[in-house]
Amino acid sequence: MERVTITLEDELLEKFDKLIEAKGYKNRSEGIRDALRSLLAEEEVSSNDEAKCVGCVVYMYNHKERTLSSRLVEEHHHHHDIPAATLHLHVDAENCLETTVLNGTVKQVRSMANRITSQTGVKHGWLHIVPLDD
Incomplete structure (x- = not known):
């Protein structure tokens, strides 16, 4: 040091x-x-869009939004190599909060987070990215 x-x-x-x-x-x-x-x-x-990273996308949505839950699941399955884990929380009778850990390049993680948070019915969404050391 x-x-x-x-x-x-x-x-x-x-x-x-x-x-x-x-x-x-x-x-x-x-x-x-x-x-x-x-x-x-x-x-x-x-x-550096190609830097390896992990990201955590946090988003809140109304689970009564037509087909939203199935669209989110499809997004995860369609890009199965990027999501690592999801935590689901029932906030109240209508709203759910999810956090999904994403693993990939900065470009992949940002793209996946944007596909999640831009879904109709997602009210709020934030992404936090942590670069991985080589």
Whole structure:
């Protein structure tokens, strides 16, 4: 491990110290390492469509929407090599929330997440991508 020195404005450091305390980091170094990892991961998934990754798409839908449940299942079966696992939760009498873990390239994962969240009847959808180290 290498030691580095950085210079930060007082206001920026104060905000950072509050953030790492709220998040439970033991020290500034841990917070900075995490911030750097996050920045590098974001750059990897935004600049390399062929990078290997896992993604988690979270979406809420009305299960009474005509044929939506079967369309979602068909989407998963049609691209059986990308979805890894799905968790289904009944939120209330009409709404369901699902999280599906996707595994593939950034391009494949984004495409699959878009096919899921763009279905008529899906109310909300978010994708979180984590690049895999080579």
